[in-house]
Amino acid sequence: MDNLKNKVAVITGGNSGIGYATAKQLKEQGATVIITGRRKEAIEKAASELGVHAIVADQSRISDIENLALKVKEDFGQVDILFINAGITTKGTIEEATEELFDSVMNINFKGAYFTLSRFTPILNDGASVVFLSSNTASMSYAGTSIYSSSKAAVNSIVKIAALELAPRKIRVNSISPGPTETEIMKKIGLDEEGVKTLMNAIVDTIPLKQMGTSEDVAKMVSHLSSEASKFITGADFIMDGGMVLA
Template structure:
């Protein structure tokens, strides 16, 4: 498959999970891929495995984002595909919330994603595709997810406005909103394998299709939205959760 041949792709948070799977998918379709991440060892290891380029950058730091955009411009020129994927999650009630927790989630999931798009706009090619990784929780209400859900709801709002602002350049902006998948992000919450399995079993019970989505499912959607087959799609949020929002 070479649907994305020679289309330069940048993926934030590409060393594991959905970012890693998407880098693999885009490369298989012919795209030169750049992945980013905060941890030098992890991002370089992933890049070596995938055969892609690694650039260390922290999405919570606007100065890092500016340096990233500058480096990509210097080495690759313009960008055809921007997948703003990096994000973190955590659970806790509004009463339990701390300013530090609020800031850590918002700085990466919303502020960082916002400025990643902002700083990359000048080097996006006309006709480029931008995809945000959102979450089905932006369309649901669960106790204990107020900060995370709010960050993704805000992101979806920016996505729609960006779609309008960039339409004159034929740049399409969309978001993909999966249900939880078993990725490293769960382990970052301090959950061991048994706890992850227990959580996944509980989630499956609330999914009409009675199965978990995979990182590869999301990767294929991002690839589709980045291809010419989706050239008339912009400002849309694609919920990929097996019908979870319906139950």
């Protein structure tokens, strides 16, 4: 379980859900792990629980990203694993959309993800692994998901181009596109516990494998893509949705 020993890993949005599970997974495999997040109390609490390092940074702010990259370089040197995970979701029709809502989602999910890779590229080791968290909604069409789905489709475009640009340095860039996953983000869309349960049951009915994904499922894939086992994989998007896109 130490196949990532001596590797330095940075995970954005690491205080809960997929980011938290991935930090745990990479730490268990021997990596030095740094998690980031907007809320100081939450990110430091998570870091304490996990036994990893925490740096407060808001992925929607370019200045925060630049300061994060400088701090990581100063304290840890070069980076071997970069998991660009921080993101937010929303629902609403195109007619109902506001500029504020559009900007809040795009600033984190697209612009923030883009500039995280941009500013970290100089401190990535040759042969490093970059993984973006995308979503199966990037390749599916559902009413009310236009802003979120567009932000993730944009991420998938970044992955392919970045994979080509960074190939000369043997840096691999891939994305993971989960389907419905049991995380706290499900509770952040304005539903109470009963509402979340009803929604989850309805979603499960649309999944061929008849189950929700877990944060740990995604964490294991990030670990795989960060290891030597994936040294010939780049520019790929791994859909993890129990066959949902096929239905």
